[in-house]
Amino acid sequence: LLKATNLESISMTTNGTYLKEYAKLLKEAGLDTINISLDTLDENKFKHVTKSDIKPVLEGIYEASSLGFNIKLNTVLIRNFNDSEIIPLLEFAKDVRARIRFIELMPVGKLDFFNRSKIFYNDEVFKLLEKTYGKLTALAPDGSKSAKRFLIESINTEVGFISPISSPFCDGxxxxxxxxxxxxxxxxxxxxxxxxxxxxxxxxxxxxxxxxxxxxxxxxxxxxxxxxxxxxxxxxxxxxxxxxx
Incomplete structure (x- = not known):
């Protein structure tokens, strides 16, 4: 696909379950960026959301990090479910040299539980991170322009905010x-x-x-x-x- 389109890079989104097993093959095939859905580090919460175990996912992330993949962790925040894990998730991203994106909950697909009271807005996340780590330095938008990117200089970790509810980005x-x-x-x-x-x-x-x-x-x-x-x-x-x- 890279050869056919002259694209600079191709990324893959995965739940990470089999990433440890296939990471090396994917790297050899030319994949350079992996987006991994990780909404919680809590084993029980993870099981509740995904119906699977978190251990192979974490092992896959560590394997991808060791192989030099560009890793983006995607975290959908849900009020009173995983909003207490914002700092632990960011620290995990730092440990595996990943970028992390906090995403506002969207009514995509058939979400019977969705209502606006469950949305944890990204301006709340921003304030928490500033209070915890100090200044967040704005970075230039990436190619998709969907995320507002910042560098937390005190821990040298990039964080992004994707805010489809509070700040739609369709025009860019x-x-x-x-x-x-x-x-x-x-x-x-x-x-x-x-x-x-x-x-x-x-x-x-x-x-x-x-x-x-x-x-x-x-x-x-x-x-x-x-x-x-x-x-x-x-x-x-x-x-x-x-x-x-």
Whole structure:
């Protein structure tokens, strides 16, 4: 995929369950960045949310760190569930030389438990980190512009804030997501996308390469559509676990 598109890098989003087993192969295949969902370090809470054990996930993160991957930890904060773990999660990120992103809870997919009282807003996180570590120095946006990035100089760790509820970023978003089924999705807020696996298998990589400009145009159209609908989560009924970030 890197050769076909001339992309500078490719990242993969994973729950980390089998990361320890496959990290070396992924590195050899050219993957350089891994996004890992990690909402808690508490074994019981992790089991409650994921229905699986946390041990292999943590082992996978340590393995990826030792192999030199760029690691981003994605943490969705839920009030009165994991908001007490903000500092421990940040310290863990520091230990494995990872960047951490705190993400506001979004009504993506069928979340029966979602209501606004469960949202832990990122301005609250920012104030807590400033109180604990001192000044946070603003960094330039990354390519996707979805995260506001800061460096905590006292511990030399990068933290990002993704705030789709309190501060929507659709107008500056350039991110495309590739699902496990081979579909490129334009946005988390809709189901719109195109299945490139079918195109590549039937017509080859050159057909996909020629299609890229149109995919980018469709991404821009999707952004405008969302903005014109007050940043609503319009018709996305997929779970985040099936989309990635």
């Amino acid at each position: 978003c350039s991110k495309l997501r590739l699902t496990p089924e081979g579909t490129i999705m334009y946005c988390l807020r809709t189901n719109s996308g195109i299945n490139i696996k079918k195109i590549i298998r039937e017509e080859g990589l050159e057909a996909f390469r020629k299609l890229m400009p149109d995919i980018i145009r469709q991404k821009n159209i999707s952004n405008e559509y969302i903005i014109n609908n007050d940043y609503s989560f319009l018709d996305c009924n997929r779970a985040m676990t099936s989309i990635g970030g």
